[in-house]
Every structure is written in structure tokens, then in C-alpha cells.
Amino acid sequence: MSSKPKIGVYICHCGINIAKTVDVEELTRYAVKLPNVRVARDYSYMCSDPGQLMIREDIRKNGLNRVVVASCSPRMHELTFRKALVEAGLNPYYLEIANIREHCSWVHKDKQEATAKAKKLLQAAVAKVRFLEPLQEKEVDVEASALIIGGGIAGIQASLDIANAGFKVYLVEKTPSIGGRMSQLDKTFPTLDCSACILTPKMVDAASHPNITLLTYSQVESITGYVGNFQVKVRKKARYVDFSKCTGCGLCAEECRLADRVKSEFNMGIGNRSAIYLPFPQAVPAKYTVDPHSCLFLTRGKCGKSPKCVEACPAGAVDFEQKDEIVEFKTGTVIVATGFDVFDAARKPEYGYSDYDNVLTGLEMERLISSSGPTGGKLVLGKGDGEYVPKEIAFIKCVGSRDKSTGNEYCSRVCCMYTAKLAHLVKDKLPEANVRIYYMDVRAFGKGFEEFYDRVRREGVRYIRGNPSEIFKRNGKLVIMVEDTLTAKPLEDEVDMVVLAVGLEPRRDAREVIDLLRLSQSSDRFFLEAHPKLAPVDTATEGVYLAGCAQGPKDIPDTVAQAKGAASSALVLLSSGKVKVQAQISWVNEATCRGCGYCVEICPYTAIELVSVNKMGHEVNVARVNEALCKGCGACAAGCLSGSVQQKSFMDSQILPQIAALGGKS
Amino acid sequence: MPDLEKLRALAKETISRDDIKCLIGWRPGTYGYRTSPHFVRSPEDADQLIFSPLCSSNLATYLTLAEKRPVPRGAQPDTRKVAILVKGCDSRAVVQQVAEQGIKREAVYVIGCPCEGIIDLRKLEDKYPHTLERVEARWENGKISLDLPGGRAVFPREEIVAGKCLTCRYPNPVIADVTVGEDVEVRGSAGFEDINWLEVKNAQERWAFWRDKVNSCLRCYSCRNVCPMCYCEECILEKQNPAWIQRSVNISENTAFQLARAFHLAGRCIECGECERVCPVEIPLTHLNRKLVKEVSEQFAFTPGVDPEAKPLLVGYRPNDKEDFIL
Numbered sequence A: 001m002s003s004k005p006k007i008g009v010y011i012c013h014c015g016i017n018i019a020k021t022v023d024v025e026e027l028t029r030y031a032v033k034l035p036n037v038r039v040a041r042d043y044s045y046m047c048s049d050p051g052q053l054m055i056r057e058d059i060r061k062n063g064l065n066r067v068v069v070a071s072c073s074p075r076m077h078e079l080t081f082r083k084a085l086v087e088a089g090l091n092p093y094y095l096e097i098a099n100i101r102e103h104c105s106w107v108h109k110d111k112q113e114a115t116a117k118a119k120k121l122l123q124a125a126v127a128k129v130r131f132l133e134p135l136q137e138k139e140v141d142v143e144a145s146a147l148i149i150g151g152g153i154a155g156i157q158a159s160l161d162i163a164n165a166g167f168k169v170y171l172v173e174k175t176p177s178i179g180g181r182m183s184q185l186d187k188t189f190p191t192l193d194c195s196a197c198i199l200t201p202k203m204v205d206a207a208s209h210p211n212i213t214l215l216t217y218s219q220v221e222s223i224t225g226y227v228g229n230f231q232v233k234v235r236k237k238a239r240y241v242d243f244s245k246c247t248g249c250g251l252c253a254e255e256c257r258l259a260d261r262v263k264s265e266f267n268m269g270i271g272n273r274s275a276i277y278l279p280f281p282q283a284v285p286a287k288y289t290v291d292p293h294s295c296l297f298l299t300r301g302k303c304g305k306s307p308k309c310v311e312a313c314p315a316g317a318v319d320f321e322q323k324d325e326i327v328e329f330k331t332g333t334v335i336v337a338t339g340f341d342v343f344d345a346a347r348k349p350e351y352g353y354s355d356y357d358n359v360l361t362g363l364e365m366e367r368l369i370s371s372s373g374p375t376g377g378k379l380v381l382g383k384g385d386g387e388y389v390p391k392e393i394a395f396i397k398c399v400g401s402r403d404k405s406t407g408n409e410y411c412s413r414v415c416c417m418y419t420a421k422l423a424h425l426v427k428d429k430l431p432e433a434n435v436r437i438y439y440m441d442v443r444a445f446g447k448g449f450e451e452f453y454d455r456v457r458r459e460g461v462r463y464i465r466g467n468p469s470e471i472f473k474r475n476g477k478l479v480i481m482v483e484d485t486l487t488a489k490p491l492e493d494e495v496d497m498v499v500l501a502v503g504l505e506p507r508r509d510a511r512e513v514i515d516l517l518r519l520s521q522s523s524d525r526f527f528l529e530a531h532p533k534l535a536p537v538d539t540a541t542e543g544v545y546l547a548g549c550a551q552g553p554k555d556i557p558d559t560v561a562q563a564k565g566a567a568s569s570a571l572v573l574l575s576s577g578k579v580k581v582q583a584q585i586s587w588v589n590e591a592t593c594r595g596c597g598y599c600v601e602i603c604p605y606t607a608i609e610l611v612s613v614n615k616m617g618h619e620v621n622v623a624r625v626n627e628a629l630c631k632g633c634g635a636c637a638a639g640c641l642s643g644s645v646q647q648k649s650f651m652d653s654q655i656l657p658q659i660a661a662l663g664g665k666s
Numbered sequence B: 001m002p003d004l005e006k007l008r009a010l011a012k013e014t015i016s017r018d019d020i021k022c023l024i025g026w027r028p029g030t031y032g033y034r035t036s037p038h039f040v041r042s043p044e045d046a047d048q049l050i051f052s053p054l055c056s057s058n059l060a061t062y063l064t065l066a067e068k069r070p071v072p073r074g075a076q077p078d079t080r081k082v083a084i085l086v087k088g089c090d091s092r093a094v095v096q097q098v099a100e101q102g103i104k105r106e107a108v109y110v111i112g113c114p115c116e117g118i119i120d121l122r123k124l125e126d127k128y129p130h131t132l133e134r135v136e137a138r139w140e141n142g143k144i145s146l147d148l149p150g151g152r153a154v155f156p157r158e159e160i161v162a163g164k165c166l167t168c169r170y171p172n173p174v175i176a177d178v179t180v181g182e183d184v185e186v187r188g189s190a191g192f193e194d195i196n197w198l199e200v201k202n203a204q205e206r207w208a209f210w211r212d213k214v215n216s217c218l219r220c221y222s223c224r225n226v227c228p229m230c231y232c233e234e235c236i237l238e239k240q241n242p243a244w245i246q247r248s249v250n251i252s253e254n255t256a257f258q259l260a261r262a263f264h265l266a267g268r269c270i271e272c273g274e275c276e277r278v279c280p281v282e283i284p285l286t287h288l289n290r291k292l293v294k295e296v297s298e299q300f301a302f303t304p305g306v307d308p309e310a311k312p313l314l315v316g317y318r319p320n321d322k323e324d325f326i327l
């Protein structure tokens, strides 16, 4: 310990948040009597300017060398008070916070008891602060580039913003084209802009931007390193088409032996494509890809005498010798924009999605109604001679959202409006059709939403409040069993077509990304942000940000806004060029470390490794902490049997007095 | 019952190898029923080796406790292997030490000795007060016979072996470079009936049981010292800064000590029973260990000391772990 501790104690009223339940004056009188305490004061808002000034002046005038603030959670204001210490010339890590709000006043009613507990918490903090040691914050350089995972609208927007600011971007997209779900939509609520018309220019911009390296049909294999210095490995899957030669003419696809015989993912299986394909006409890059799962040559080793596509291609671009390629690069930051999957309607068997062709999901309806879709925008069902135009059309909302039985308690936030949009588009194409929407609530919260909902109702779309219990077929018609909960009448509604407004779910392959970056998930299984209000685009891993539906359901405006937020967070890092690394990190006592490697396995940030050292002539393993990687989570310290890893500011020698104080008499 | 001649011949051959520096085994003790660890450094030393129902000590402890003396400048450390005789339970200690990188697998040469059960001297001394004359013992057709001063005595195995041997599921070494003798029948069951009587009691009754035991602990630390899994350079029991556990011998500090030791062995204790055997005041530490083994097995489907490649319990995570103990 440096010099004899001279402690200042600052007790915050937090308005009445604390003062209502804790007798702060009594607490202050108690604090002055604690060992090594020089001054103790209370104030209405310690975090305010005058509050901080009080601390700074005491440090200067009374020569304080340790500070205890009894206030809210350190998550709220630890940084604020650390700054105050620095401004007064004290090392910021000479600060200890006693949380008497979340841990005390907010959870208790009895003032006397709460005050007694606050005394304990304060006494413990004072006991600990005496043993704190000064820590230095180090800085590391930031690699001036960003990795964006997922090329939906979120990923595209974030890429463009960062690239426009002058930094290099690697945009990695799993499928052959960027665009994501938005490229599958017909029109977009509430303004009814054509989705492709507003998206395609951005896709083209991203592809042609000198600062953006587009890696489509690619997958991130590994990310190691730490904020500012991520080492990325990407697998570019073989497309069996030479990128530099393919002109996108599409002759190969026309000639393919499987032409129009492979289900098109882009069209949600409603339309077909060839084994060599462009996912959709506006795809970027406009280069063809051979689908290894259907191509005859790739699955059976033989396609007629020789592959038709090879023969058809005037540029000689089809190349079955092509192999996967590994691309490696460094980036300073990562944005995860991997989007969503729609709820699998087969998980609600009562709606007959798997049984009846005329029960569709919202996304299928988007394709069916789109002028670039498989029917050219004609709203018809059935095939060939069986083709018919539906007249009675029903939508069912909240399929797979707000439904505990499916494990999805959340609201998917877009289904209300996309249902209204699709209903409007149906009325637009088939003015004679009768359209009704079964709903639980209508959530029209966004800008222009309520107006749009109103407009759709005025167009003759009927909203019936009720959650259908079953759909079955009778005399060639679909029968919806439902209770109209406004009139409390059971209904049997006969219709030609049902559209299920399926909700948004995390990507089914989200695990891959979780494993890459050690992301956390919230209870809805979407990726977890660092703080729901104050850090909605950050993650627990520094330098890794979230954008778009990967973080939770949202519409396009919110997705774009969040993408811009993530880009700006990334840019803060990139443009400063330096990043401070945690100071309260772990430290290994090599003399007692037994080299078991528990800590290495436990560390969620791969920040510890075993290294061989020479101890008096013997080569032995000991653990060593990578100071740039360690986040100071303390998991290693908890796991080490011999107590050889210690987390700075939470060393055994610092927390034992704290625990002892909590246990002892006050 | 292994043939002693064969064992000694094997030991001679082993210690003559260039890559072996020492062989750890057992030899008769100086009196009575006692046996001692025996460090064989030359072929002649091997003549004293024995393996009998009296060879209770788990020699694996010496693998990790061996002092690493400073190597003089310019000299090379002796990196030759250590050969070691192990019973079934002892072999699990070697496996666990390897699994948690306490020793390197290639640094040991394991000589497996299938074991039909070790005599619990307390049970024997209840029948025959201790004697100064050296006694020999052997396994014979599921029974144990002893050459006592008054003549030969034969006991059914169940009557005289240690409690740990009655529940033992690994009498045959789980790891061995070479084995002496034939594999023996596995008699122990996978259940935990042996601690049932204690588990059915309520918390007060259990504490009443343990309070008395813990209270009598002398804090001699024999249990820790003998344990093959306790090989920290600086044990929490001796740490001064901070002193998690005070040195004073009283119910509070004793309890803290016993709990710390138990927690440090969760998922690591391989049930060799040495701690209980050496405790001078007969604290039934095996009950505590068996409870740990049970919890670890039921909660995490984990058994320590059977697979040297397995990740230690504390560092492994399986998404399908029960976790029903988390509130």
C-alpha cells in the first residue's frame, strides 16, 4: 500500500430514490467514525457537477487518497466518479462504490433496516478501498477497417457509412447475393415504396465502392484477437463460375438440364430456378453460382455427356475445378448484421400450413404478389389447369409471435404492418376480393403507421378480433374456426386462401455467429445488446456491434437507424485509432500457478494461455494473461484452486476485508 | 494375487531402462501390519518390493509432490520417467493428475496392479490388537489371509476391507503401461447406497453429525498432505495474504477448512480414501467425498479420473447439464 489511507465518503440521496428509504444523515454520521475516514458528506445528487466538485475539492484540500461513493450501481456512475478523481489528480482506481440504491433503497421498505444495511455496505466498501491499488490504463492501436457480417439492408447501410467515412470494409454475405430479406419484399409499409427500387441502388453502391470488399457466398470461419486487432478468416465457397469471366448473361441457366426444376429459395419455394442460378434478377454481384446440392455434375459426377452450362457459356466461365478459397485479413471492429428467419408455420399444425397449398406465409405472399415474383405479380393459386383467383382471403396475425406455446413471447413488430400492407396490395390487385384480418391487437406505433392502418380499413379490409383455433378443409374450401372476441360469437369462416403473418425469429444458424464472437442471447434468443437503453448496438465484447434484426425484430427504418448507430460506434473506434484496454484485468502469480490450465479453458475471451517458463532449471507451464484481451470478468480467478489468478481491484486481499466487514458487527 | 517374483523381475527390468529414474512401490514396514512406500533406484532395491492387501497408500501422491530442486547452472534437469505401481483407485489419481496437467502422461510409466481390496487396519485392529511382529497378508480366492503371530487367520473380504473398496468400481487400473496379475471382478455398484443413511437425515441432524466430527479435527492437515489431488504450491490453508482460513482450531475455522477442502476436490476426488485412512481422529471424510462424487455424477454425468483426455469438471460446459440447482 502506498501511503496511509485518507478516505472521503460521499453519500448520495439520489433525489429521494435513496433518501426516502435510507437515513442519509445518520449514514453520514456513521461514516465519519469508520477507520481512516477523513470526511463524509451527503448530497442530493452526487453525480451532478456540484457533487463532483465537492469530491474534487476535498481531495485537493484534505489530501484524500481514497474515495468511497455510496450511491447507485457502479454500472451507472463508476466512470463519472473515476473521472472526478482523475481531475483532482488521483488515480481513478482508488474509488469504491457502495451500491445503496439497487442493493438497498430500491429493494427495501423499512427505513431503519435499510439504513442498517446501508451502513454495512458502506463499512464493507471502506474496508476494501484501503487496499485498492493504482492501475494504469493502456492503449492499443486500432486496425483501420471493419468487418460486417451479413449483407442485408443493415449490413449494407453500415458498410456504406463506414466506407464513406474513409475506412476499409469487408462485407461478408453467406448467400450468393447481398440484399437480405428486404430484396424479397414487394412494397414496403407504410409508404409503399417498391422495395427493390430503394434497395438496389444501395446494393450497387456497396459493390462498386472502392473501400468495400464484398465477399459473397462466403462464411466467416474464425475471428481471434481483440478490439482494434481482430484476425479474421473467411471461406469463399466455390461458385464453380469464374467471377472475372461471367458476364451474367444467363445462357447457362437457360440451358441447364435442371432449368426451372430446382426450388428457388429467394421465391420461398413458390417458383423454380436452375442448378446454375442468379438468386434474383437484381442480385449483386450479378454473377451466376452453381448450387452444389442440386447440380447433376456435382452431385452425381455426370451431367449428360458434358455439362450443358459449360457448353452454353460464351465466356467459358463455368469451372468445375474451382475450390473454396480462404481469405484472411485484420479488422479493428466487427458489426453483426445477420438478420432473421421467419417463424416456421409448420410449428402451428392447427393452421394446416403443411397440409394445404392455399395456406401461405407472409413472406411467400410477398413473393406471390411481387411483379418480379414467380407469377409476375398475378395473384393466382394452383398450377396449370387448376389455376384460380382467390376471392375470399383471410390473414391471421401473430403466428409464432406473442405465443408462449411456440416459445416466442415477444411481438415481432412488423407483422401488423406488413399484414396491412399485403391486404392493401390484395385489394389493389383484386378489388372484388373480400379480405379480413384476424388479430389480437393492432400495433401501429411507428411514423405513418396508424394513418396507413386507417387507410387500409377504409379500403374495405375487415379487422376481426379473434385468434383462430383451427383451419380445416371442407368442400374444397378452407374453414377457419374462430371466436370473434368483440361480439363473443363463434365463427366458421369459409375462405379460398389464408395468409399467416409469421413472426421473426433468430437465424436458425445463429449458433455459428455466437461461437465465432462469443455473443450472448437475450431470453428471446436474439443477440443481446450491452445495455437495452444506453448501449443498444454494443455487445459485451468490445469492438463488436449489432445492427438490424439480428438484435431483435424491427422494420426497415429502425434497421437502417440501428445500422447507422452501429456504424457510428465503429467509426468512433476507427477514427480515434487507439483504444483503451481494461485496467482491472487478471494477473497470474507465476510462483504458485500449477499450470493446470483451468483458467485457460474458463476464460470466455481466450485471454489466457499456458506458457512454458523456466523455474530454477525446470521447464514448467504457467498461465499468462493477454492484457489487451482480458475483460476483467474474473471467471478465471473464481476457477483457480490455488488462488494464483487474481483480478486487479478484486484481489483476494481486497475482497476478504470487504466480506469480513459484511459479516462482522457494525 | 500377483506373483511377487514376477513383480520384482518386472521392476528390475524397468529400473534398468535408461529412460526411468525411479520406481515407486511398496515394501514391508518396520513393524506389525505396516507397509512403506519404496523408492527403487537400482535393480537390487527391487528385491524388497511387495504388493499385498496391506499396501494401502496411494503412491500417486509422490508424483506431484516430488521436489523440483534447482538445476545447477549448465546442467540439464533429469527428465527421465518415474515408474509407479498403482492399484485401481491409485490409477485414477494418475489419470486425474494428467487430465489437469499436474503431470505429463509421458513423464510416468504406470505399472498396474489389479486389486481385490485393501485391509482397513482399524477393522483388523478391532479383532487383533496391533502387534510388533511383521505380518504378511495375501488375497486367496476372494478371501484375505494373514500370518498373524498366533497363526494364520482367514477373513471374508467384506469383513475386513476398507469401505472404499466395498464401493470400488475400478479395481483394475484404468491406465497402465503394463499390468501385473490378472484383472479382477468388479464388485462395487454405481449407486450411492452407502451414504443414504446420512442423506435421509434433515439438515439439523446432519449438522449434529458433522459438528462433532469437525470439532475434533486437529488441523494436522494429514488429509490434505496425503491427497494425490492436493498439490498446490501454496495451499489456501497456509495462505497469509489474505488468510481465508485462520489457524486457530475452533469449530468455525475447522468448518471453513473442511468445506474449502471438500470444494477443492469436487469433481477431482477419485475416492482412494487416503484422507480418511490417515486421519488420526477418524473423521469419516469418505462420506463427504462420496457426497461430492454423487452430486457431480448426477448433476454433470461426470466421473473424475477415468479419462486422461477429458476436460476437468470445472472447466467443461455442456449445454444439456441439468442446472436445476440454480435458483
Ligand SMILES: Cc1cc2nc3c(=O)[nH]c(=O)nc-3n(C[C@H](O)[C@H](O)[C@H](O)COP(=O)(O)OP(=O)(O)OC[C@H]3O[C@@H](n4cnc5c(N)ncnc54)[C@H](O)[C@@H]3O)c2cc1C
Binding pocket: A149, A150, A151, A152, A153, A154, A155, A172, A173, A174, A175, A177, A178, A179, A180, A181, A182, A185, A187, A188, A189, A190, A218, A219, A220, A337, A338, A339, A340, A341, A342, A362, A363, A366, A414, A418, A421, A507, A512, A513, A547, A548, A549, A550, A554, A555, A556, A557, A559
Ligand atoms: C413478410 C415480411 C414483410 C416485411 N415487410 C416490411 C415492410 O413492408 N417494411 C419494413 O420496413 N419492413 C418490413 N419487413 C421487415 C424487414 O424485412 C426487415 O426489417 C429487414 O429485412 C431487416 O434487415 P436485416 O439486414 O437486419 O436482416 P436480413 O434482411 O435478414 O439480412 C441478413 C443478411 O445476413 C446474411 N447472413 C445471415 N447469417 C450470416 C452469416 N453467418 N454470415 C454471413 N451472412 C449471413 C443473410 O443471408 C442476409 O443476407 C418485413 C418482414 C417480413 C418477414
Ligand code: SF4
Binding pocket: A255, A256, A257, A258, A275, A276, A290, A294, A295, A296, A297, A298, A303, A307, A308, A309, A310
Ligand atoms: S452441370 Fe448440368 S446441372 Fe449442373 S449447372 Fe451445368 S447444366 Fe446444370
Ligand code: SF4
Binding pocket: A588, A592, A593, A594, A595, A596, A597, A598, A599, A600, A622, A623, A639, A640, A641, A642, A643, A644, A645
Ligand atoms: S487455474 Fe490457477 S493454477 Fe491453474 S493454470 Fe490458471 S492460474 Fe495456474
Ligand code: SF4
Binding pocket: B223, B226, B227, B228, B229, B230, B265, B268, B269, B270, B271, B272, B273, B274, B275, B276, B289
Ligand atoms: S480426497 Fe481423499 S479420497 Fe479423494 S483423492 Fe484425496 S485422498 Fe483420495
Ligand code: SF4
Binding pocket: A641, A642, B224, B229, B230, B231, B232, B234, B235, B236, B237, B260, B261, B264, B265
Ligand atoms: S486444499 Fe485446495 S488449495 Fe489446498 S492443496 Fe488441495 S486443492 Fe490446493
Ligand code: SF4
Binding pocket: B216, B217, B218, B219, B220, B221, B222, B223, B224, B275, B278, B279, B280, B281, B282, B283
Ligand atoms: S487428517 Fe483429520 S485431523 Fe488431520 S486435518 Fe484432516 S480431518 Fe483434520
